[in-house]
Amino acid sequence: YYARLEDNYTTFERVEAERSDPKAVLETFDEYPDDALGWMLVQDVVWANHEPLPEGWVRCWSKSYDCEYYARLEDNYTTFERVEAERSDPKAVLETFDEYPDDALGWMLVQDVVWANHEPLPEGWVRCWSKSYDCEYYARLED
Numbered sequence: 001y002y003a004r005l006e007d008n009y010t011t012f013e014r015v016e017a018e019r020s021d022p023k024a025v026l027e028t029f030d031e032y033p034d035d036a037l038g039w040m041l042v043q044d045v046v047w048a049n050h051e052p053l054p055e056g057w058v059r060c061w062s063k064s065y066d067c068e069y070y071a072r073l074e075d076n077y078t079t080f081e082r083v084e085a086e087r088s089d090p091k092a093v094l095e096t097f098d099e100y101p102d103d104a105l106g107w108m109l110v111q112d113v114v115w116a117n118h119e120p121l122p123e124g125w126v127r128c129w130s131k132s133y134d135c136e137y138y139a140r141l142e143d
Contacts, residue, residue, distance in 0.1 A: 016119065016121070016122065017049035017119075017120045017121055017122040017123070018049060018122070019047075019048065019049045019050050020045075020046065020047060020048035020049060020050070022046045022047055022050075022059070022061060022068060023061070023066070025045060025046045025048075026046060026061055029042075032061060032063065033060075036058055036060070036071045036073055036076060039058045039059065039060045039061075039071065040058045040073065043058055043059060046059070046061070047059050047068075049119075049120045051084070051085070051117075051119050052085045052117045052118075053070065053083055053084070053085055054083055054084065054085040054086070055085070056072055056073050056074055057070055057071065057072055057073070057083050058070070058071050058073060059071075060078070062080075065080070067080070070082070070083050085117035086117060087115075087116065087117045087118050088113075088114065088115060088116035088117060088118070090114050090115055090118075090127070090129060090136060091129070091134075093113060093114045093116075094114060094129055100129060100131065101128070104126055104128065104139035104140070104141055105141070107126045107127065107128040107129075107139060108126045108141060111126055111127060114127070114129070115127050121138065124140050124141045125138050125139065125140050125141065126138065126139050126140075126141060127139075
């Protein structure tokens with residue numbers, strides 16, 4: 001289930017962050033980045049709330065094909081084929097914990113470890129794990 005931290009509202013229904021429209025965001029730029037480093041610097045703005053990429057990869061935009069493509073920073077290899085980061089298995093990660101966090105703030109502190117490479121949640125929400133139901137739920141953080 002999901003829980004909102006600000007008021008401890010909880011729900012089992014999935015909450016999702018609104019993804020940016022890369023093309024619309026890029027239309028607000030005076031000019032597009034012209035290399036992988038430039039694209040790396042605008043990832044969080046142009047592709048806000050999109051799924052994470054594997055370490056060392058960035059999204060770029062092709063003006064000629066009017067779509068995104070992917071660049072590997074280490075060797076500048078590019079591809080239009082989607083590359084995906086391997087997601088953690090939250091249950092397996094949590095089995096390594098001596099104890100689970102007991103509130104939304106505690107869960108916030110372990111988000112990047114327990115749910116590595118999972119889709120981002122809307123601002124103010126965190127993932128938690130229910131031992132009783134053996135499943136993920138969501139909490140909304142206080143403002």
